Amino acid sequence: MQIYLPIAEVSVNAFLLLGLGGIVGILSGMFGVGGGFLMTPLLFFIGIPPAVAVATEANQIVASSFSGVLAHFKRKTVDLRMGTVLLIGGLIGAALGVYVFNILKAQGQVDLLVKLCYVVFLGVIGGLMFFESLNAIRNVKKGKAPKRKKHNWIHGLPFKMRFRVSGLYISVIPPLIVGVAVGVLAAIMGVGGGFIMVPAMIYLLGMPTKVVVGTSLFQIIFVTAFTTMLHATTNYTVDIVLAVLLLVGGVVGAQIGTRIGVKMKAEQLRILLAIMVLAVCGKLALELLLQPAELYSIAAGGH
């Protein structure tokens, strides 16, 4: 069934969009990532103009994150206090990121920078997570207890706060810095930032994996809602029909994903996320390295 999208001005297959939304929704519920880094390239591929894809994707992530976070609230796996601290950092970072993005845009080559950013970050994060979770799985098999709550310099910082749900008593400075850093990257790369936030919460802040997913979804809702409003009012690129098609699949997928995630072991969850991150990284790296079929591309505009 073909549907004409009023803002994107293209006609697309409705069932294809429902399916795409569903798959990304499952991943979103399982791993606490928004899924923007997967969905946006997929939308480009089926012919949605990039500006519309990025803006509409933000709106869809609001829906699937909200659906996912409700399921996590029921299980009490959302650290609201930590989420709020990260969110404050995230919004500051997003504002900074938009500023940096505009400077880079004026100098051209912003596409290349975004792609290189993706490849480097996805590669490093994915690689580190992959080997760490592999070791964790080996240790579990050997019967060694996983060591948690290592004491390091992070615990010596001032402004300590108790995060009961995460079982942490740490300074608010590291989560704020993580929030700002993710916010900057998210604004530059045009995604919610879950795939950077989740590993940062696990490895830098030492939060338990189960709490990380819910907390990440909680803060993604606000960041993407902010982005949606920004795009809708300045660029007019949010396509509500496209968003509805994607989010119907997305919210159902998120519910299923959350249930799958709960049944899995933390190490398995982490290694799957690592594999997925590495796969996206590999695809982007190939795009940069292999000769494209069409060397020329058309962009709207001019002066």
Add this chain to the structure above:
Amino acid sequence: MRRLLLALALCLGASSSTAEEVVLGLSSDTVSINTNFDGSEILIFGAVKRDAPFPADPQMHVIVTVSGPSEPAVVRRKEKKFGIWVNTDSVEIDSAPSFYAVSTSTMLGMSLSETEDVRHKISIPRAIRSVDAPDNITDSETFTDALIRIKTASEQYQLNEGTVSVDEQTLFRTSIDLPAALTEGDYETRIFLTRAGAVVAQYETSIYVRKVGMERWLFTLSREQSFLYGLMSLAIAIFAGWGASAIFGLLRR
């Protein structure tokens, strides 16, 4: 007698375009884009009205062009630098139609001379206006070629040679396929009659492509009440997220 001579003089002196005139019909002069719009076909037909019997030779040919709203575009070229493919050179195209179709009754090269093409901007390369290429780019025409190649692959640009049927040198008709990815606007439709490569008569009209119903309403809302539109998008997202959670909660019980 004087009057007859004057008429004769007018016939000889004035351009022959007054002798032949196009009378046109369209299957529809508006194309409505609704939710299940999946491309459209427009039938263009007409007749040639003449003051005098038509000359048998040279033969008359018909060219029909349909052109969507024009907009500027940037064409970029990738090059391998430091082992990766990056955009390097770019050329600004001043104006390129979003859609352009040329239909002819015979091969375009046979029915139209080069000079007439330049004057009336009929063929696809002529319909694109590109004035200034940067000094460092010597092969700016390869960028225009690339634009045509990409747009032709997506059926935004069409050259349909021999698809206009002409009966008795008087009646002509053709149909043009509009793709599903169609932008709004006035689609300028031109009909040219040619003899021996020269345009002897021409006619212009417009086909209006408009969004209707829900498409129209959403599009207008997004431009004129963008804040409200954004809030509405968010409300739908939150409601859908809550709805799915509630339904799944019920299913588990």
